Amino acid sequence: MKPDNKIRTLFAESTVNVRAQYNDRIINDAFAALGQSNRTTSAAKQPHMWRIIMKNRMTKYAAAAVIMIIGLTIWVSIFGGPPDGATAAWAKTLQNMQAMPWLHVITEIRLAQGSEVEEWWRCFDPSIRAFTYSDGRINYANYSEGVGYSYDGRENVLWIHPVTEKYNVPGARSPLAQLSHRIEQMKERGIEVVRREFSRLEGRRVEIIHTSSGVRMVRDVERNLLVSSEGKIQGSPGTFRTTYHYPDEGLAGVYALGVPRDAETIDLRPNAEVSKLLREIQRRFDEGYGDHIAMVLHSWAEQDGGLKPWQVVMLRQQGERERVDVYTAGDFKHLVSLYGDIKDHWPDLTIQQVEEYERNDAISWQKIYDGTYTNIGNRDPASKRIRFNRHRGRMGSQGGGASDSMSVLSWFEPPIYGSPRPHWSVTYEFLDADPNHEGLIGIRIVKGPLKAARQIAESSTTERIRTDPVFTTSQAECYWLDPSRDYLVVERTTFREGKETSRSFTLETKQTGDGRWYPSHIRHEWSEITSESGQTRRLDKRIVLDTAPIFPEDIFNADFMFNAK
Amino acid sequence: MEDRSLVNRCRQGDRDALRRIYEKYRDDLLIVAIALSHDLTIAEDAVHDAFVGFARTSRNLHLKRSLKAYLATSVANRVRDLLRARQHRCLGLEQARVTAPDTSEPSREVSWNERLEELSSALEKLPQEQREVIVLHIHGRMRLRAVAQSLGLPVNTVKSRYRYGIAKLRSIMDGEAPI
Numbered sequence: 001m002k003p004d005n006k007i008r009t010l011f012a013e014s015t016v017n018v019r020a021q022y023n024d025r026i027i028n029d030a031f032a033a034l035g036q037s038n039r040t041t042s043a044a045k046q047p048h049m050w051r052i053i054m055k056n057r058m059t060k061y062a063a064a065a066v067i068m069i070i071g072l073t074i075w076v077s078i079f080g081g082p083p084d085g086a087t088a089a090w091a092k093t094l095q096n097m098q099a100m101p102w103l104h105v106i107t108e109i110r111l112a113q114g115s116e117v118e119e120w121w122r123c124f125d126p127s128i129r130a131f132t133y134s135d136g137r138i139n140y141a142n143y144s145e146g147v148g149y150s151y152d153g154r155e156n157v158l159w160i161h162p163v164t165e166k167y168n169v170p171g172a173r174s175p176l177a178q179l180s181h182r183i184e185q186m187k188e189r190g191i192e193v194v195r196r197e198f199s200r201l202e203g204r205r206v207e208i209i210h211t212s213s214g215v216r217m218v219r220d221v222e223r224n225l226l227v228s229s230e231g232k233i234q235g236s237p238g239t240f241r242t243t244y245h246y247p248d249e250g251l252a253g254v255y256a257l258g259v260p261r262d263a264e265t266i267d268l269r270p271n272a273e274v275s276k277l278l279r280e281i282q283r284r285f286d287e288g289y290g291d292h293i294a295m296v297l298h299s300w301a302e303q304d305g306g307l308k309p310w311q312v313v314m315l316r317q318q319g320e321r322e323r324v325d326v327y328t329a330g331d332f333k334h335l336v337s338l339y340g341d342i343k344d345h346w347p348d349l350t351i352q353q354v355e356e357y358e359r360n361d362a363i364s365w366q367k368i369y370d371g372t373y374t375n376i377g378n379r380d381p382a383s384k385r386i387r388f389n390r391h392r393g394r395m396g397s398q399g400g401g402a403s404d405s406m407s408v409l410s411w412f413e414p415p416i417y418g419s420p421r422p423h424w425s426v427t428y429e430f431l432d433a434d435p436n437h438e439g440l441i442g443i444r445i446v447k448g449p450l451k452a453a454r455q456i457a458e459s460s461t462t463e464r465i466r467t468d469p470v471f472t473t474s475q476a477e478c479y480w481l482d483p484s485r486d487y488l489v490v491e492r493t494t495f496r497e498g499k500e501t502s503r504s505f506t507l508e509t510k511q512t513g514d515g516r517w518y519p520s521h522i523r524h525e526w527s528e529i530t531s532e533s534g535q536t537r538r539l540d541k542r543i544v545l546d547t548a549p550i551f552p553e554d555i556f557n558a559d560f561m562f563n564a565k
Numbered sequence: 566m567e568d569r570s571l572v573n574r575c576r577q578g579d580r581d582a583l584r585r586i587y588e589k590y591r592d593d594l595l596i597v598a599i600a601l602s603h604d605l606t607i608a609e610d611a612v613h614d615a616f617v618g619f620a621r622t623s624r625n626l627h628l629k630r631s632l633k634a635y636l637a638t639s640v641a642n643r644v645r646d647l648l649r650a651r652q653h654r655c656l657g658l659e660q661a662r663v664t665a666p667d668t669s670e671p672s673r674e675v676s677w678n679e680r681l682e683e684l685s686s687a688l689e690k691l692p693q694e695q696r697e698v699i700v701l702h703i704h705g706r707m708r709l710r711a712v713a714q715s716l717g718l719p720v721n722t723v724k725s726r727y728r729y730g731i732a733k734l735r736s737i738m739d740g741e742a743p744i
Contacts, residue, residue: 007684007699007703007731007734008703010680010681010683010684011596011600011684011703011704013678013680014596014600014678014680014681014684015592015678015680015681016592016595016596016599016678016681017678018591018592018595022609023587023591025613026587026591026612026613026616026617027583027584027587029613029617029620030583030587030616030617030619030620031580031583031620033617033618033620033621034575034578034580034583034620034621034623035578334682334686380603380604
């Protein structure tokens with residue numbers, strides 16, 4: 001075959017599989033961009049830079065650097081010195097800030113295209129955080145009460161939704177924990193104070209601090225609090241000015257931020273009964289299985305019932321520390337794989353066997369949380385290069401049935417449904433009792449484009465579509481939980497546009513020595529909704545759990561990623 | 566005809582038309598992006614950015630060629646930018662957030678089959694400029710003259726890139742060069 005013909009054939013036979021999340025993200029961003037494009041001509045010609053930056057993932061990276069600089073200046077100016085030593089004094093100043101009833105920060109970013117003003121409020125006790133954006137959006141979250149408000153001024157709609165700062169909150173969980181991280185970053189960037197001078201401002205003695213990054217800060221000496229910072233935005237011709245205020249009286253609520261009383265309100269919080277169930281799941285998810293090592297064997301289930309090895313995932317946890325190793329186990333021509341070692345025993349392997357077979361060059365993905373940082377290594381299957389990322393704090397799980405923790409395999413994380421997006425709704429409801437799910441509790445969580453869903457439902461001639469949210473929204477998940485077995489998820493079904501896209505069954509469960517249930521055999525099926533063929537793929541997961549593990553030294557040490565057993 | 570109608574509707578802010586365009590070309594664009602980059606993160610971002618860019622500019626868009634060719638070229642441009650940017654980009658928190666397990670792990674948003682793996686592995690051995698011409702010509706179904714216009718290059722340059730690229734692929738496919 002001529003090479004270009006072969007290339008044509010390869011292209012013709014190439015397929016991709018796309019998950020609903022990816023579609024959702026693009027469609028929503030595209031809708032937002034379309035709306036922006038159509039709202040006003042001037043808006044299209046002179047866009048809100050900051051909004052565009054934050055909508056675009058790549059420019060976000062650059063923006064993150066800008067934000068980082070601004071963030072760093074806070075710490076430099078707060079602590080009034082270069083980022084080395086004097087940590088106790090810094091901590092003292094930070095404690096002063098935290099002791100303030102409220103912190104109110106106003107940042108003006110001036111770019112060639114115009115300026116943006118954003119405001120931020122923070123109260124640490126109770127934990128409340130609020131933002132107002134220059135495009136009319138307002139967010140207010142009372143973490144202590146678990147309720148958040150998101151207002152979109154363009155639509156005059158206020159969403160009320162559950163919030164948490166416990167899960168999937170990247171980064172340090174407290175300002176004090178942030179401190180050490182910021183210090184490290186400042187050291188890495190070589191930022192230092194180059195000049196200090198004292199003056200009086202509005203009757204207060206202030207210290208004016210000039211840093212090597214070109215940022216100037218003003219500190220209230222007597223109260224030892226930051227008053228303002230300003231300077232050029234690195235990598236941009238723009239400038240920023242941030243002022244810090246410490247009011248005694250904080251925000252009375254979201255309406256105090258300017259949300260009109262007549263705004264349409266959409267309450268996305270689950271009712272009390274559902275909340276109780278979600279708290280129960282959350283509690284078990286948090287507790288997990290304690291110290292353990294688990295082996296998850298991933299196979300492709302073939303039509304004839306055979307199991308084709310694909311991946312071996314090893315999950316280890318000791319205290320707070322976690323390690324995930326994903327090994328290639330398929331019969332791949334171009335990838336280093338455990339296949340040769342495991343094929344004769346598949347899928348009846350033991351943890352001890354796999355521990356013998358584990359080898360660094362067969363790892364495709366690895367995560368180590370060492371108690372402070374989450375370290376992730378990802379091997380590109382083509383170039384074989386490994387990309388490392390380090391993230392302050394514990395990264396949330398990948399969710400969606402991934403095998404990166406035993407809790408993810410056993411339950412789900414309620415907070416992942418808690419964040420609303422503009423025009424999206426989340427509803428929770430119990431499923432009717434079903435003889436095919438005897439003794440189980442069913443819950444359905446529906447996420448979808450609120451207005452689009454309404455339009456579809458209203459225009460449909462089918463009663464079922466008009467009335468059933470599953471058939472009128474873009475995404476729904478149904479869970480059947482077993483209350484007699486620690487509320488394990490026995491079945492999970494996802495829908496998109498009313499069409500079932502994936503289904504997970506827990507086919508077998510076992511108990512640990514102390515009586516906790518866990519899934520030992522899961523079958524995951526999903527339909528290729530994006531292809532004409534409508535094929536169904538089946539992934540089989542066999543799980544072996546040992547809750548009395550003995551770990552080699554340094555196994556949770558990130559210095560040995562991709563380089564140690 | 567359908568594409569022109571869809572684009573016209575997009576100009577009026579019709580979301581259904583935008584969704585229809587996305588659903589119609591998403592897979593092709595992802596294949597183009599994966600073939601050009603052999604990197605899932607870049608491919609996902611390139612298609613995202615190209616499509617959101619299309620939505621943003623659709624109001625003033627007057628197509629002179631096929632919509633698929635327009636979108637494929639946008640994706641190719643974006644892949645090129647992202648590959649360049651990756652050379653000197655620091656790994657940051659945002660990147661950590663988008664990192665996920667293995668490229669073919671179901672928890673990823675996008676995965677591909679073995680044919681595309683073979684294809685993108687082979688194409689990765691070619692210089693980017695040859696890769697672009699081959700992918701846009703074969704999968705984008707663009708004439709070489711149209712590819713030249715899109716890339717702002719002389720037709721002869723594009724033709725020679727295609728010729729050299731195919732010749733190198735021949736050696737790769739025939740096993741003369743390792744994939």
